[in-house]
Amino acid sequence: MQFREATPEERKIYYNEEWGGKRDLPDYVLHSLSMREFGFDHDGSGPNDRKNQFLTVDQLESYLRTKAPYSAYVSVAQYEEPSLMKGWLRAELAFDVDAKDLPAKRCCGQGQVCESCLEEARRVICMIGDVLRSDLGLRELRYSYSGRGFHLRVLDEAVQRLGSTARNEIVSYVVGCVLPADLSLALGYPRVFRSYAARILGRLDERTLQAEGIRRAAKILEHRDKIISSLESGRVEGLRELEGIGEQTLQSLLEVLRKLNSEQEDGRVTVDVRRILRLPSSLHSGVSMKCVEIRDIERFTLDQAVPKFVGERVGG
Ligand SMILES: [Zn+2]
Numbered sequence: 001m002q003f004r005e006a007t008p009e010e011r012k013i014y015y016n017e018e019w020g021g022k023r024d025l026p027d028y029v030l031h032s033l034s035m036r037e038f039g040f041d042h043d044g045s046g047p048n049d050r051k052n053q054f055l056t057v058d059q060l061e062s063y064l065r066t067k068a069p070y071s072a073y074v075s076v077a078q079y080e081e082p083s084l085m086k087g088w089l090r091a092e093l094a095f096d097v098d099a100k101d102l103p104a105k106r107c108c109g110q111g112q113v114c115e116s117c118l119e120e121a122r123r124v125i126c127m128i129g130d131v132l133r134s135d136l137g138l139r140e141l142r143y144s145y146s147g148r149g150f151h152l153r154v155l156d157e158a159v160q161r162l163g164s165t166a167r168n169e170i171v172s173y174v175v176g177c178v179l180p181a182d183l184s185l186a187l188g189y190p191r192v193f194r195s196y197a198a199r200i201l202g203r204l205d206e207r208t209l210q211a212e213g214i215r216r217a218a219k220i221l222e223h224r225d226k227i228i229s230s231l232e233s234g235r236v237e238g239l240r241e242l243e244g245i246g247e248q249t250l251q252s253l254l255e256v257l258r259k260l261n262s263e264q265e266d267g268r269v270t271v272d273v274r275r276i277l278r279l280p281s282s283l284h285s286g287v288s289m290k291c292v293e294i295r296d297i298e299r300f301t302l303d304q305a306v307p308k309f310v311g312e313r314v315g316g
Contacts, residue, residue, distance in 0.1 A: 001115055001302055003287035005044075010309045011068035014283045014290075018308050021061040024281035026293045028092070028142060028155055029074055033057055035089065037082040039073035039276040044285065047073050047276060053083040070285045073276035076153065085274060090160035093167060094277060095128050095174075096269040097121045098149035103260040104203040113148045113287070115302060124264050125150040126297055127199075131174040131192050143294040145305050147284030150297075151277055164271040171270040177262035179254055184236045191234065196264065197257035198231035204260075212256040219244040220253055227253075283307065 006014070022030060029036065034055045039047040054060040064072065076094045080087025099113045099121040108114040125143065129152055132138045140155035159170075172178055176193040183190050201224060209217035220227070223242045230238040239250055269275055278284065280293040290305045 001306075003113065003289070006283060006285040006288045006307075006309075008068065010288070010307075011070065011283060011285055013309050014307050015065045015068045019064065019281060019283075022057045024293075025057070026142060026144075026280050028153070029280070030057060032078050033060065035078035035080070035082055037075035037077070037079065037085055037274075037276060038279070039075075040067070040069040041071040041073075042067070042069050044070045047071060050276065051083050051085060064282070069282075072279040072282035074279045075274065075276050077274055088273065091273040091275075093154040093156075093159040093162065093170065094269055094275060095125065095152040095154075095171070096146070096149065096266040096277070097125045097128070097152075097264060098146070098266060100148050101263065101266065103263040104200055104208055106203060106205065118149070118302065121149040122297065122300060125152050127196065128152060128174050128265065129297065135173070135188065135192065136170070143297040143300075144278070144280040145289070145292050145294060145300070145302075146278050147287050147289050147291055150294075153277075164273060167271045167273070168267065171265065171267050172262075175261055175265045175267075177258065177267075179258050183254075184234055186234050193258070193261070194231040194234065194236075196261045197254070198228045200257055200260045200264075201228055201231070201253075209253075209256070212259070214249070214252055214256060216245060216249045220249070 034053065037050065038052040038054060038060070040049040040052065041047045042049060054063065075082065077091035078089045079085060080089065099117040100111050102117055102120055105117055107116040129141050129143070132141060132154060138154050138156045138159065142153045142155060144151045173189055173192065176196040180190040180193050183194065185191070206217045206221055209220060214220065223245060226242060227239060230236050278291045280291055282291050284291050288307060288310050290307050292305050294300045
């Protein structure tokens with residue numbers, strides 16, 4: 001897949017010939033459209049045009065078809081006065097996994113995106129969704145493709161009025177950002193921590209471990225499979241029987257895994273109750289991909305997000 005910038009003409013074609021207006025907008029945006037803040041990037045310099053309000057979906061449709069912006073965003077929050085960002089009422093709990101920032105990448109380098117790290121990002125957002133469902137009992141999860149990764153919005157009433165501190169605690173839990181007091185517990189938070197840590201350890205190389213300050217990196221990689229299976233199974237006493245890996249090395253490894261866990265998701269997005277995120281169905285002009293709403297995240301593949309103007313060009 002080739003990711004390249006869309007031209008202004010292609011943006012026009014997209015919004016006028018392909019984008020389906022209200023048919024393509026998610027229900028949760030349609031139902032509260034007039035209480036949302038919309039943001040736009042008109043030239044690729046970032047979403048500088050904020051505090052836009054649309055009273056009807058027809059207004060939003062005609063705006064997008066006329067202006068064909070470089071990027072379009074919608075708030076996670078609802079306000080009494082969205083054009084002033086005043087009278088905050090509620091906000092979805094949002095998670096943002098960006099493929100270009102994933103830790104321990106071995107495909108295309110930091111700051112870049114390829115199909116392989118997008119697939120990694122998809123798996124991480126699936127894991128986050130699983131924890132939200134299994135451990136926190138949340139049900140209303142909505143996924144979208146963001147162009148460079150994935151967004152997950154939680155719509156359950158139980159989270160909509162939470163402030164930043166509570167949201168920060170949730171993200172710490174669901175991404176495994178703190179070392180558990182008892183690593184061996186079969187359920188609950190220790191299991192969450194271990195599953196992310198095992199996943200990341202499987203992707204680390206010697207250079208990365210050394211750069212993180214681990215001196216016995218080669219030993220750790222020698223025992224990697226055993227460490228991963230101890231983490232996955234929760235039989236962590238096995239970690240203390242590895243030849244050449246002392247308690248100190250083990251503790252520094254766990255600390256490195258904790259730190260890398262926390263880099264999987266952009267916590268700044270989750271705690272920000274006034275954040276704007278890419279509008280599902282809008283065009284990501286930087287990579288010429290559609291920020292589609294995803295009905296089945298387990299089965300999502302990138303070809304579902306290729307706009308026609310790219311497909312036609314590639315197909316000749
Ligand atoms: Zn990559």
